[in-house]
Amino acid sequence: DGGITQSPKYLFRKEGQNVTLSCEQNLNHDAMYWYRQDPGQGLRLIYYSQIVNDFQKGDIAEGYSVSREKKESFPLTVTSAQKNPTAFYLCASSMWVGDPNGELFFGEGSRLTVL
Amino acid sequence: AQTVTQSQPEMSVQEAETVTLSCTYDTSENNYYLFWYKQPPSRQMILVIRQEAYKQQNATENRFSVNFQKAAKSFSLKISDSQLGDTAMYFCAFMKWYQGAQKLVFGQGTRLTINP
Numbered sequence: 001d002g003g004i005t006q007s008p009k010y011l012f013r014k015e016g017q018n019v020t021l022s023c024e025q026n027l028n029h030d031a032m033y034w035y036r037q038d039p040g041q042g043l044r045l046i047y048y049s050q051i052v053n054d055f056q057k058g059d060i061a062e063g064y065s066v067s068r069e070k071k072e073s074f075p076l077t078v079t080s081a082q083k084n085p086t087a088f089y090l091c092a093s094s095m096w097v098g099d100p101n102g103e104l105f106f107g108e109g110s111r112l113t114v115l
Numbered sequence: 116a117q118t119v120t121q122s123q124p125e126m127s128v129q130e131a132e133t134v135t136l137s138c139t140y141d142t143s144e145n146n147y148y149l150f151w152y153k154q155p156p157s158r159q160m161i162l163v164i165r166q167e168a169y170k171q172q173n174a175t176e177n178r179f180s181v182n183f184q185k186a187a188k189s190f191s192l193k194i195s196d197s198q199l200g201d202t203a204m205y206f207c208a209f210m211k212w213y214q215g216a217q218k219l220v221f222g223q224g225t226r227l228t229i230n231p
Binding site (some may be wrong): 033035040041042043044045048058088090092103104106107108109 | 119121124150152157158159160161162165206218219221222223224
């Protein structure tokens with residue numbers, strides 16, 4: 001089955017620790033995205049990547065970092081610089097950024113809780 | 116700044132009823148795309164329906180249809196003959212240009228509950 005796999009589903013972190021959330025897709029999509037979801041705020045774009053070895057900041061990139069070494073993989077690191085990291089994180093992909101069909105394919109998400 | 120507003124945080128209807136979710140957006144662009152995404156309790160979001168702004172005809176997908184009012188910048192979703200499986204968060208989204216690429220901006224979401 002083609003799709004997006006995020007891991008772990010639940011993650012607990014102590015303050016001051018970096019954590020990395022995994023996102024893998026087997027859809028052969030060029031574009032990948034990371035969104036943060038908070039209650040009452042919808043989804044906000046953290047980072048996106050249009051192609052391997054290239055990525056751009058979204059609306060709330062501070063305190064986060066990403067890499068895109070392989071087409072299939074787009075891991076997100078939540079650093080200790082992120083002031084309020086407790087949230088639900090969604091990874092998505094699309095054929096290419098700006099695809100007018102606009103369909104994003106989402107993973108099941110990772111819930112990060114900072115203790 | 117382009118924004119998407121969903122004014123109904125929660126809605127609840129009985130099974131088989133029709134329900135309309137509202138969405139307004141703000142943009143100065145003339146050509147753009149609008150979407151409704153559904154996020155059921157399992158959390159995996161899926162696309163429900165899309166609308167191209169240059170098309171006057173409202174999009175329809177089975178029981179789901181939109182009422183697109185371009186001048187009013189309104190994009191509501193109507194669910195007919197609602198089913199228990201329609202229970203989910205629904206997000207309206209607008210595709211915009213941002214730093215040389217087009218990306219989606221999401222509204223705050225409407226939590227829809229279908230009661231048996």
